[in-house]
Amino acid sequence: MNLILEEISKRNRKVFKNFFNKNYKDLVVYANGYLFDKDSSEDIVQETFIYIWENADKLKIKTSLKGYLYAMVRNRCLNFLKSIKVTDNFEFLEFNLNLITEHVFDSTSEEDKKIVYHQILKIVDALPDKMQQVVKLKFLHNYKYSEIADELGISVNTVKTQLKRAKSKITALVTSIIVLLQMC
Incomplete structure (x- = not known):
């Protein structure tokens, strides 16, 4: 021993x-x-x-x-x-952003929509480096999970995990921005 x-x-x-x-x-x-x-x-x-x-x-x-x-x-x-059971069946970030645009942007001015859009870009830029790379490859370059995994040398599950965590962070921050805009 x-x-x-x-x-x-x-x-x-x-x-x-x-x-x-x-x-x-x-x-x-x-x-x-x-x-x-x-x-x-x-x-x-x-x-x-x-x-x-x-x-x-x-x-x-x-x-x-x-x-x-x-x-x-x-x-x-x-x-x-x-x-954490992240599956390929859900595009969490896209789903979440669609919900925001459907429910909030309908009653939001064009100027407020631009503010929220720019804040989302700032939030993505503030994410940890690897998470930011995953989000950008997925949503700016339309990579598939497997392509992101290959590009970054990580597993598909890691890609899914990073997207899920990014979605949580973005959701929390965007929701607070929208609440603030509606208060003004």
């Missing part, structure tokens, strides 16, 4: 803390390569360390502990992507 794992199974907090501090940042970067979301990446890495702390005495590692740790993080990232 790995000495570090043996000490962790004995509840040696100092060894665990050193093991955590030595690997945490690199694992978050690694997870972020799958998820492109720092908060979710941090959560997954923390959950992985908690699992190791709680189950160290039961783990049977045939390779290195570090390799096992990276495999756990990778698998948890892939499971997370599956769990």
Whole structure:
């Protein structure tokens, strides 16, 4: 059994803390390569360390502990992507923007429509780099999910995840802009 794992199974907090501090940042970067979301990446890495702390005495590692740790993080990232169940059947951002234009723009002046449009462009420009690239390829260049994935060297699920997250951010900000415009 790995000495570090043996000490962790004995509840040696100092060894665990050193093991955590030595690997945490690199694992978050690694997870972020799958998820492109720092908060979710941090959560997954923390959950992985908690699992190791709680189950160290039961783990049977045939390779290195570090390799096992990276495999756990990778698998948890892939499971997370599956769990959000983003499907090809929905064009979330287009759907959302259509809803906004149908319900709000009908009663909005041309000047307000221009303001909202320019704010949407600013919101897209303020998105994290990878998310921004995905959104622009999808909605400015009409790329398919698979084409975006190939272009950026990421998985189709990551493309879907990024579009879903972008939709949430854009929806929240556009809704507040429209409310403000209607108040004026």
